[in-house]
Structures are given as C-alpha cells and as structure tokens.
Amino acid sequence: MRVYLDNAMSAPILKEVRETMLPCLQEVSGNxxxxxxxxxxxxxxxxxxxxxxxxxxGADTEEIILTGSGTEAxxxxxxxxxxxxxxxxxxxxxxxxxxxxxxQSARSLEKMGFELSLVPVDSHGxxxxxEVRRAxxxxxxxxxxxxxxxxxxxxxxxxxxxxxxxEHGIPLHTDAVATAGTxxxxxxxxGVDALSLSANQFYGPHGVGALWVxxxxxxxxLLDGGxxxxxxxxxxxxxxxxxxxxxxxQLAREAMQDRMAHLxxxxxxxxxxxxxAIGHVxxxxxxxxxxxxxASFLVEFIEGESMLMMLNMKGVAVSSGSSxxxxxxxxxxxxxAMGVPHEKAQGSLLLTAGIDNRLQExxxxxxxxxxxxxxxxxxxxxYAKFEKAK
Amino acid sequence: MxxxxxxxxxxxxxxxxxxxxxxxxxxxxxGNPVCGDMMTxxxxxxxxxxxxVKFKTFGCGAAIAVSSMVTEMALGKTLxxxxxITPEAVAxxxxxxxxxxxxxxxxxxxxxxxxxxxxLSKQKVQxxxxxxxxxxxxxxxx
Numbered sequence: 001m002r003v004y005l006d007n008a009m010s011a012p013i014l015k016e017v018r019e020t021m022l023p024c025l026q027e028v029s030g031n032x033x034x035x036x037x038x039x040x041x042x043x044x045x046x047x048x049x050x051x052x053x054x055x056x057x058g059a060d061t062e063e064i065i066l067t068g069s070g071t072e073a074x075x076x077x078x079x080x081x082x083x084x085x086x087x088x089x090x091x092x093x094x095x096x097x098x099x100x101x102x103x104q105s106a107r108s109l110e111k112m113g114f115e116l117s118l119v120p121v122d123s124h125g126x127x128x129x130x131e132v133r134r135a136x137x138x139x140x141x142x143x144x145x146x147x148x149x150x151x152x153x154x155x156x157x158x159x160x161x162x163x164x165x166x167e168h169g170i171p172l173h174t175d176a177v178a179t180a181g182t183x184x185x186x187x188x189x190x191g192v193d194a195l196s197l198s199a200n201q202f203y204g205p206h207g208v209g210a211l212w213v214x215x216x217x218x219x220x221x222l223l224d225g226g227x228x229x230x231x232x233x234x235x236x237x238x239x240x241x242x243x244x245x246x247x248x249x250q251l252a253r254e255a256m257q258d259r260m261a262h263l264x265x266x267x268x269x270x271x272x273x274x275x276x277a278i279g280h281v282x283x284x285x286x287x288x289x290x291x292x293x294x295a296s297f298l299v300e301f302i303e304g305e306s307m308l309m310m311l312n313m314k315g316v317a318v319s320s321g322s323s324x325x326x327x328x329x330x331x332x333x334x335x336x337a338m339g340v341p342h343e344k345a346q347g348s349l350l351l352t353a354g355i356d357n358r359l360q361e362x363x364x365x366x367x368x369x370x371x372x373x374x375x376x377x378x379x380x381x382x383y384a385k386f387e388k389a390k
Numbered sequence: 391m392x393x394x395x396x397x398x399x400x401x402x403x404x405x406x407x408x409x410x411x412x413x414x415x416x417x418x419x420x421g422n423p424v425c426g427d428m429m430t431x432x433x434x435x436x437x438x439x440x441x442x443v444k445f446k447t448f449g450c451g452a453a454i455a456v457s458s459m460v461t462e463m464a465l466g467k468t469l470x471x472x473x474x475i476t477p478e479a480v481a482x483x484x485x486x487x488x489x490x491x492x493x494x495x496x497x498x499x500x501x502x503x504x505x506x507x508x509x510l511s512k513q514k515v516q517x518x519x520x521x522x523x524x525x526x527x528x529x530x531x532x
Binding site: 309346 | 403405410419424425427428429430446447449450451453454
C-alpha cells in the first residue's frame with residue numbers, strides 16, 4: 001500500500017484546477033498589463049481568480065494582493081506593514097511558533113532597528129491573548145500571529161487577539177496558510193487587518209499565494225517595479241498559477257464542509273490509534289482546537305528521521321520536526337516553544353491527511369508503525385536507560 | 391531516499407552488531423539529544439584485538455548506518471589499528487554522507503575510540519593497583 005500523509009508539505013493538485021490552468025499555458029497568453037485583446041483575456045482570468053480568492057475569505061476583491069507564495073505574502077505583510085509605520089514606532093510582536101517566513105522577516109526588521117517581542121505559547125501551542133496584551137506597547141506598529149500552526153495543528157484564538165490589537169489601534173496580520181481553504185476563514189469574523197494564504201494548501205498549484213490587506217491599511221511593497229496589483233506587488237503575473245488558485249479557492253469554498261467531514265475521522269483514527277498501539281507516544285498540539293487533517297505526535301526514545309525512513313520503506317510518507325530533518329540541524333522551534341524537551345522533540349512525527357486519503361490508510365499506518373518504533377527502540381541507548389531505570 | 395548512498399541505506403536497513411555487551415571491557419558514549427544523535431559503543435578485547443563490538447544509537451538514518459559500519463570496520467582489529475578508523479574513513483566506506491550530516495551523525499569512530507580509551511584506562515588502574523609501589527590512580531575522564 002502507498003499512503004501519502006504529508007499533505008501540509010505538498011498537496012495534490014485537483015484535476016479541475018489543472019484543467020483551468022492548462023489553457024493559460026497552451027494558448028497565446030497576453031501580458032495582463034497589455035493594451036489589446038490578449039492582454040484583456042489574461043487580465044480577466046486574473047480578476048476572476050482574485051474574486052474567487054476574495055470570496056473564500058469573505059474579503060473585497062480589490063483588497064487581495066496576488067503573490068508568488070505564502071512565504072512571499074508573509075514577508076510582504078510583516079516587512080511591508082511594519083515599514084509603512086516606521087515613523088510611528090519600531091516595535092513588533094509575533095508569536096514564538098510562527099512559520100520561518102514570519103519569524104525571519106521579523107528578525108530582518110530587528111537588524112534594521114526594530115525591536116521584536118516574541119509571544120510565548122502554552123504546552124498545547126496556544127497563544128494566550130493576555131500575553132499579546134502584555135507585549136504590545138505605545139510604539140508597537142505590528143502584531144503577527146498565525147491562525148493555525150501546521151506542525152502541531154493548533155488553531156489560535158484570533159478573534160480574541162484581534163480585540164486587543166483593535167483596542168490599541170495596532171494592525172494585526174495573521175498567517176492563515178494552514179487554515180484558508182481548509183477550515184472556514186472570514187476576515188471580518190477574525191477581525192484581522194491582513195491575512196496570508198497559499199494555494200497549494202487547498203489543492204491549488206505551488207508558487208502562488210495571496211495577501212489580503214484591509215482597505216485603508218498602508219503597506220510598503222516588497223517588490224518594486226511596475227504598477228501590477230495596484231503598485232503593491234510588481235512583476236508580471238503568473239496567470240496560469242493564479243487561475244489555478246482561483247479555481248482551487250472556489251472548489252474549497254464549495255466543498256469545505258464535506259472535506260472536513262472526510263478528514264476528521266482519518267485524523268482521529270490516527271490520534272487515538274497510534275498512542276493506543278505504541279507505548280510512550282503522545283499527541284502534540286491541542287486536543288480540540290486542531291486542524292482537521294493534522295495528527296502530530298512525540299514518540300519517545302527514538303528519532304524522527306529514522307522513523308520516517310522506515311515508514312517510507314513501507315510506502316508511507318510523513319514528516320518530522322527533529323533536528324536531523326532540518327538543514328540547520330535544529331529541533332523544531334515550535335515544539336521547543338511549547339516546552340517539549342530536546343530529546344522528546346527529536347521524536348516528532350507529523351502526519352497530515354488530505355482529501356485523497358482513506359480511513360483504511362490510517363489503519364495501515366497504525367499497523368506498520370508499532371514494529372518500526374519497537375525496532376528503533378531496541379537500538380536506542382535512551383530506551384535501554386529507561387528500561388534499566390524501571 | 392536519494393540523499394543517502396545505497397551503502398548507507400543498506401546499513402540502515404540491516405544494521406550489524408546492534409546491542410549491548412553485558413561484561414564489556416570498555417564503553418564509550420558520545421553525542422547529546424540537542425543535536426539529535428547519541429551513540430554508545432561496547433567493546434570486548436582479547437589478545438590486544440577487538441573480539442566483539444556492539445552499539446546502541448539514538449539518531450537519524452546516517453547515525454545508525456555510521457554505527458553499524460564502524461562495528462564492521464573495527465571487529466578483529468588491534469587496538470592500534472582501531473585508531474585509524476576516523477570519521478572520514480567511515481564516510482568513505484559508506485560511499486559518502488550528506489554534508490550536513492558529516493559532523494553530527496558521524497560520531498561512531500569517536501564513540502568506538504572512547505570505548506577503547508575506557509578499556510585502556512581500566513587496564514592501567516588494574517596494573518597500578520597490582521604493583522606494590524604504585525599509588526592507586528583513578529583517572530577521571532570526561
């Protein structure tokens with residue numbers, strides 16, 4: 001059996017999405033900025049996609065900035081919103097578990113002279129809104145807190161956090177890459193001022209994303225050049241990719257409840273099945289405030305990469321946040337921020353289900369993982385020490 | 391797993407000499423959980439040669455393959471020959487290791503050498519306590 005449970009890293013592109021994209025690649029495609037019929041056709045394609053993306057998150061069409069990825073959207077938001085308020089203050093607030101595209105953008109701002117406050121999370125990965133309240137100051141020009149964390153699945157209390165930032169008149173950005181197109185996301189209900197999303201997370205193509213910025217909120221462009229996207233993002237548009245994102249957004253909006261109903265039993269089979277089948281395994285992240293496809297675990301006494309390799313030999317694709325899995329050889333900053341000790345963080349295992357997965361596939365994983373864990377534990381000096389101490 | 395050579399994959403899939411030696415003559419431990427790799431090597435010495443070598447490893451695919459390869463390279467070697475087993479030699483035998491794994495995961499040779507050091511220091515303590523004039527020296531090592 002071949003079981004793909006790494007949908008957060010890369011999800012399959014839907015057939016309807018592919019079919020929407022292909023004509024943009026096959027036929028003569030005008031530059032959307034051009035002043036002729038070809039240009040008009042390309043522009044219409046883009047504007048339709050913009051509307052589909054706007055509808056997905058309850059936004060106005062003209063508030064959508066199309067980007068080249070979720071990472072670009074996050075970079076634009078963090079740097080662009082902070083730099084547009086440069087004269088008002090130089091303090092920014094982000095959570096300790098943000099994606100690197102937010103964290104590193106914040107670090108870049110630090111090098112430019114901004115002060116950065118990292119908001120801690122609890123052991124479930126939840127940001128306490130009171131911590132945000134404590135972190136903001138008179139000179140705070142941006143707060144950025146992710147809507148949900150891909151690695152542990154925890155969904156943050158955005159509306160409560162937004163209430164605080166609104167009281168203080170500080171713009172709030174949220175990285176909704178993990179949630180937009182997966183669970184209901186409505187910018188008005190969330191109360192945020194800017195939101196990032198990525199097409200592949202809802203079965204669109206890679207290399208396309210969007211940044212929504214509330215009307216009236218100033219943002220400095222990350223990419224200077226032409227007047228595309230109202231001067232907020234220069235560069236000739238990736239028409240095929242954008243068309244694909246639009247179609248994917250439309251399908252996600254229509255099928256959202258069905259998809260969630262499909263994912264939840266698969267996720268829950270993993271969340272209950274694996275700790276029941278293997279000793280010293282715990283679920284990481286929040287038990288309830290959790291993404292519908294996310295099953296993340298900490299497997300004690302062994303390391304993630306070796307588990308992943310053995311699962312791959314059994315035809316199962318998963319992820320891990322262990323040091324060995326990162327090029328920088330550092331354990332997941334998300335798990336460490338949650339207070340997970342280093343050696344436990346090394347045993348991180350992340351399974352993310354998508355619409356193509358079936359319940360039997362979860363059963364298969366519950367069947368093949370226990371002997372793998374057992375085998376690695378027999379090799380582990382940590383397990384030997386634990387056994388002797390008993 | 392294209393990042394690893396066939397040889398690494400083979401040793402990872404079928405690691406040699408996994409386990410502990412109850413009455414080991416020397417034990418060597420290296421690594422820490424922060425970088426994600428920990429290895430314990432056990433050696434049994436007979437006539438100045440490694441008669442048995444076993445390991446336990448917590449770590450990635452490379453760490454396990456390295457440990458297995460080191461035991462294979464070390465078995466039957468004299469205590470002097472063992473010193474020639476370097477991380478570079480191990481990586482070469484494994485047909486290469488990814489660059490970023492060269493340091494963290496390639497600790498097997500170090501663990502083996504530590505086990506041999508442990509054996510030698512025990513020998514010294516024994517011979518010192520046997521000799522009449524010799525003061526009892528207990529060497530502490532890190």
